[in-house]
Amino acid sequence: MSGVVPTAPEQPASEMEKQIKSQDPRPDAPPGYNSHFVPGPPRPAVFPSAGCQGGLPMGYYSPQQPSTFPLYQPSGGIQTIQYQPGKYPLPNQCAPITWMPAPTPRPDCPPGLEYLAQLDNIHVLQHFEPLEMITGFETNNRYDVKNNSDQMVYIVNEDMEDFTRNAYRTLRPFVLRVTDCMGREIMTIQRPFRCTCCCFCCPSARQELEVQCPPGVTIGYVAEHWNLCRAVYSIQNEKKESVMRVLGPCSTYGCGSDSVFEIQSLDGVFNIGNIIRKWNGLLSAMADADHFDIHFPLDLDVKMKAMIFGACFLIDFMYFERSPEQNSGSQRDTANQQ
Template sequence: MSGVVPTAPEKPAEEGENRVEAPDPRPDNPPNYMSHCVQAVPPPASCPGGLPMRFYSPQQPSTFPLYQPTSGIDPIQYQPGKHPMPNQSAPITWMPGPTLMPNCPPGLECLAQLDNIHVLQHFEPLEKVTGFETNNRYDIKNDLDQMVYIVTEDTDDFTRNSYRTLRPFVLRVTDCGGREIMTMQRPFRCTCCCFCCPSARQELEVQCPPGVTIGFVAEHWNLCRAVYSIQNEKKENVLGVRGPCSTYGCGSDSVFEVISLDGVSNIGSIVRKWNGLLSAMGDADHFEIHFPLDLDVKMKAVIFGACFLIDFMYFERSHHNVHQDRSRQ
């Protein structure tokens, strides 16, 4: 018995397995929020400017140096109305936008401060070469060569090339901010009827803002000259337009007088300027519109619309039909 070493009494297996340890009073370690991030690798000594391209990863912070303009060259910046667009050769300067005026449709504030404007049609080489009629475009400027409006025709290809100069059209007038401030609509009128038939007379509706009619331009039958009426939204005659006996003045301007209803007072004029060979061969007309400064701005807008109806009726050219004198003789 003296050589036996006493051992601790063995515990039953069931007691060891069912033993529950006491919870650790110390708080758990905070989670590692940076485990998903890839730490930046310092650039090797052989690449002082940054990592080589084959080691670049979108997850790693870029070490490529940012572009810095060279000294003496300023970064290119464009400001609307002051710098040319990429497809333009000269800068465009817009007329400063005036403040809102009472009793003036929105967008016509510039027109209310002018007594004359210039309508410049864009020259379309595609029409001259192929004969395919394209949408007309116009620049509206003041005497200081500042842009006031831009007028763009909105007509489908089939209508333009089928009806040519007699086509119905929609002209959209936009300001410097690209907002459509005026719409001009010309309905289709059949000219196969007798000239004295009212259904054959041309008409133009002027809306400002789009959807709100402010006036009409109505054609009247006359034996030897072009005659129009400037009407208000109720189709009541306010002014008249009287053209020359021969609307196509070769070598001289074509003047359409804006007169009072009694025909005595000369209120203003719509003048198609003669520009030499460009007027004779190209389809790029230049109109100059004059009206009193204190004239109702709505009537100014309707006179402005009469210029486009006159352009389509008498000065618009076609590949299949060279300009004819439509003076209703």
């Protein structure tokens, strides 16, 4: 019959299943799909908003997180860091942070000290820790280092375990790690433990501080010298040869006024700069929230600038770091006897 369309002979169901399985040996293989995605034109990346209301910065670089990087936003060929490296805070919990533009590396300057080569004044701001004042548990100190334009230059974090920090309090040995905008440790400041049980004029009881830049390479020391009524330090090079001296005030250490530590030549004729501990009123009297201004000549050797910067922290721990278990009067007496 011409109107009938020939059809294939019917096959048993078992034979048809065998043919289907022979085409795809995978059990329960999913059907193949054709991708219909067509990529569009490239667009600039959208970064989170840097502006937020209220509060101080909550996230800070931690040495235990070296693989984290900050978020940045290009602006006129200069990369402005909006958040500190490390743990990023949640939105609306921090204030925007602006970093000092990274200077060009110099062959005659240790890596990371190019910032100091361009400055003649820096501000060292210690973080206020309300939990430390309430509970009496000593925590690691943290500092922000800024220039006159309120741009962040460095972040300083103390790295010391809890037992030693709370057992020795203000006399504790410490390691301070100075990091730049990329979270790289560019400087290490170390203070060894010195016993103060013996006579305070004994050389073994005098405090000392070592500055390394880059970490592992010593560039100098800050050594305490005994004096009956005032703080005296010498700033030394890597060979422990005295280069400059630091002379503190006679009897008052931050009681209602600024404390000025003068940086002078060894003979005391030339005044090179100074380290000023600013009086912050109630915070200075009751809490560890010190503010230091450091002044030095713009053309001073960058290594000596780093040494003056390191001397600021030894001064802070010896005279202005208050233990929660001590009142301010006994704290000053302990500092003066070191």
